[in-house]
Amino acid sequence: MTIALSGEAWEQLGKELNDNAQPLSPFEWKSSYPRSLGYGYRQDIDLRSGIWLALHDYTLRDDLRVENFACFEAGDFELVFQLSSGFSHHNGYGVSAGQNYLIRRFTNQKLEWVSMAKERTQAVDIHVEPSVFRSFVADRMDLLEPELSSIFEEKHGRFFQPHTTTPAMQRALIQMLNCPYQGLTRRIYLEGKALELIALQLEQTIHSSNARIVNQLCRDDVDRIHYAREILAQNLSQPPSILELARRVGMSESKLHRGFRQVLGTTPFSYLRDYRLDQGRFLLEIGAMTVTEVARAVGYTSQSRFCDAFKQKFGITPKSCRQGQQSIGGS
Numbered sequence: 524m525t526i527a528l529s530g531e532a533w534e535q536l537g538k539e540l541n542d543n544a545q546p547l548s549p550f551e552w553k554s555s556y557p558r559s560l561g562y563g564y565r566q567d568i569d570l571r572s573g574i575w576l577a578l579h580d581y582t583l584r585d586d587l588r589v590e591n592f593a594c595f596e597a598g599d600f601e602l603v604f605q606l607s608s609g610f611s612h613h614n615g616y617g618v619s620a621g622q623n624y625l626i627r628r629f630t631n632q633k634l635e636w637v638s639m640a641k642e643r644t645q646a647v648d649i650h651v652e653p654s655v656f657r658s659f660v661a662d663r664m665d666l667l668e669p670e671l672s673s674i675f676e677e678k679h680g681r682f683f684q685p686h687t688t689t690p691a692m693q694r695a696l697i698q699m700l701n702c703p704y705q706g707l708t709r710r711i712y713l714e715g716k717a718l719e720l721i722a723l724q725l726e727q728t729i730h731s732s733n734a735r736i737v738n739q740l741c742r743d744d745v746d747r748i749h750y751a752r753e754i755l756a757q758n759l760s761q762p763p764s765i766l767e768l769a770r771r772v773g774m775s776e777s778k779l780h781r782g783f784r785q786v787l788g789t790t791p792f793s794y795l796r797d798y799r800l801d802q803g804r805f806l807l808e809i810g811a812m813t814v815t816e817v818a819r820a821v822g823y824t825s826q827s828r829f830c831d832a833f834k835q836k837f838g839i840t841p842k843s844c845r846q847g848q849q850s851i852g853g854s
Contacts, residue, residue, distance in 0.1 A: 525588055526560070526587050527588045527590065528589045528590075529589075529590060530589065540554035540556075547566075550569040550570075550710055551566065551567070551569070553565070553566045553567075554566075560585075561583040561584045562581065564581065566578040568710075568713060570710060571655075573651065573654065573655035574651050574652070574655060576650075577647075577650065578646075578648075579644060580644070581643075581644055582640075582641065582643050582644065583638060583639070583640040583644075584641075586639055587637070587638050588636075588637050590635050598627065598653055599628075599650050599651060599652055599653065600627050600651045600653065601625070601626050601627070601628070601648055601650055602648070602724050603618075603624055603625075603647075603648050603649075604623045604646060604647045604692065604696055604720065605621065605623065605646050605688075606620060606621075607642075607643055607645045622688060624685040647699065647700070649720060659725070686727050687756065689723065689727065690798075690802060690804065690805050691723055692720060692723050694804075694805060694808065695716050695720050695723065696716075697808070697809065699716040699720075702716075740782055740785060744782055745782070745786055747773060748772075748779070748783060750772050751768055751771075751772045752794060754772070755791065756798055760820070761822070762795055765791060765792075768791065799821040800837070802820075803818070803833060803841065804837060806821070808845075808847075814830070814841045814845060817841065818830075829841065
């Protein structure tokens, strides 16, 4: 069964959530989703003027489709990080757990949002007013690809295709959701993490956009390189050989190697090694798995080889990382 809501009904629901919100602090409120849709909550946190967070944690009873809805803050930028979710899509773009995207919406824009039922959805949204977002890049607009810089001037919304959330983003999100502070210190800490995530996502968006222009590959080849990267990232324990990877994405081995260097600045082997170690560090910092379990989870059959590679990259042992010690480069 699918529940269909009009944009007006969805906006009314949002107003009801705001009206029934329970204050947790002078700058933080928590709202419960209506039982007719499912269960869970939305937590809103005001940071500095022009930036606020929305933390979502809910499970829908039925599939939900919202048509022609408008955002409450017309023209604001919204940076969305999906932590866990059933499959959903926004205007035809599929979004799943472990992805992030940037969107700017306007009240006169027709949008469609669909979310699947019976799976827990967790997400972190960072809302930024245009004047604040512009201040981050105002003196370096020349570095932005026209597709990105144009969203500051356009009168209609723009959605950027989802990207894979990086290990650095994952660490910032985990730290944000497990903030150890209260009161004013909490607000400052969360603002710092929000700014870190804005910087990381903006860098990812710029890099993705510039890669399509700077390198000598056609757009189809660039897409194949990103597809190859995703295959490696999703198969850490049993990655394909270079020959098999090239075959799966429809490129020659030499072109795959050349494309990886042009688009990602590394080789397929180096990317796989670094991604394994970054994922390993992320799992160790969570602390729910042993070093042996983490090594296996990221594709190492030998714990000693994992420990050697980890120490070479981060300057500390996996055991020390799990115990909360920082690497040479910091957290």
